[in-house]
Amino acid sequence: EPEVTQTPSHQVTQMGQEVILRCVPISNHLYFYWYRQILGQKVEFLVSFYNNEISEKSEIFDDQFSVERPDGSNFTLKIRSTKLEDSAMYFCAGRTSGSHEQYFGPGTRLTVT
Amino acid sequence: QKEVEQNSGPLSVPEGAIASLNCTYSDRGSQSFFWYRQYSGKSPELIMSIYSNGDKEDGRFTAQLNKASQYVSLLIRDSQPSDSATYLCAVNSPGGYQKVTFGTGTKLQVIP
Numbered sequence: 174e175p176e177v178t179q180t181p182s183h184q185v186t187q188m189g190q191e192v193i194l195r196c197v198p199i200s201n202h203l204y205f206y207w208y209r210q211i212l213g214q215k216v217e218f219l220v221s222f223y224n225n226e227i228s229e230k231s232e233i234f235d236d237q238f239s240v241e242r243p244d245g246s247n248f249t250l251k252i253r254s255t256k257l258e259d260s261a262m263y264f265c266a267g268r269t270s271g272s273h274e275q276y277f278g279p280g281t282r283l284t285v286t
Numbered sequence: 287q288k289e290v291e292q293n294s295g296p297l298s299v300p301e302g303a304i305a306s307l308n309c310t311y312s313d314r315g316s317q318s319f320f321w322y323r324q325y326s327g328k329s330p331e332l333i334m335s336i337y338s339n340g341d342k343e344d345g346r347f348t349a350q351l352n353k354a355s356q357y358v359s360l361l362i363r364d365s366q367p368s369d370s371a372t373y374l375c376a377v378n379s380p381g382g383y384q385k386v387t388f389g390t391g392t393k394l395q396v397i398p
Contacts, residue, residue: 204383216330216374216388228383264329273318273337273384277329 175199177278179265185284189254194281196248196265206266206275207240207250209233216264222248255285288313290377292389300397305362307392309375312356318378319351321360323371324391330374334360365396 178197186192198205207219220230222240239251252259262282266275289312299305318337322330336342336349336358348361362369372391378384
């Protein structure tokens with residue numbers, strides 16, 4: 174059964190550095206999402222992406238964040254200048270056009286020091 | 287602010303018992319409702335989805351939806367220690383792109 178994959182599984186970076194988190198969605202998924210979960214808190218929506226465009230974003234998704242699908246498979250989340258409060262698990266998710274069910278990748282744990 | 291509310295628990299049940307998890311939501315326009323299971327340090331795993339009022343059964347899991355009361359529940363029959371996890375209630379936003387809003391989750395502990 175196909176699965177969403179994410180790399181790296183754990184990223185440690187210094188405050189102010191740029192990070193790129195990568196996701197390979199399931200091939201028949203057309204809608205893509207990034208969520209984050211700060212330790213001990215709930216899963217929060219960051220951004221949705223469809224047809225190579227951002228379709229919706231939350232207040233968290235400020236100018237420091239960007240997403241793109243550089244080729245037909247990868248889907249990336251970039252944080253330009255990381256802050257301590259960006260430390261969290263970041264999950265990529267996707268769904269098909271015919272379903273409302275979102276399937277999550279294993280996540281990337283981002284630690285900003 | 288659209289909210290999804292859950293009791294954080296922990297909910298402790300003995301092995302073999304029925305675990306009952308509850309959730310309320312604030313957006314009356316929501317049409318799709320999900321239960322995810324999340325083990326510590328892992329990603330949310332979809333276990334049930336429900337779209338219409340009533341019950342939906344899948345194996346040991348039954349999801350129940352009451353849109354008039356804005357209430358969703360999950361029953362786990364014959365609970366096993368491997369069911370010990372945090373259960374996340376999630377509700378979609380109506381519209382084309384359907385972001386999902388999560389509750390804080392209920393931690394379930396199944397005691398052998």
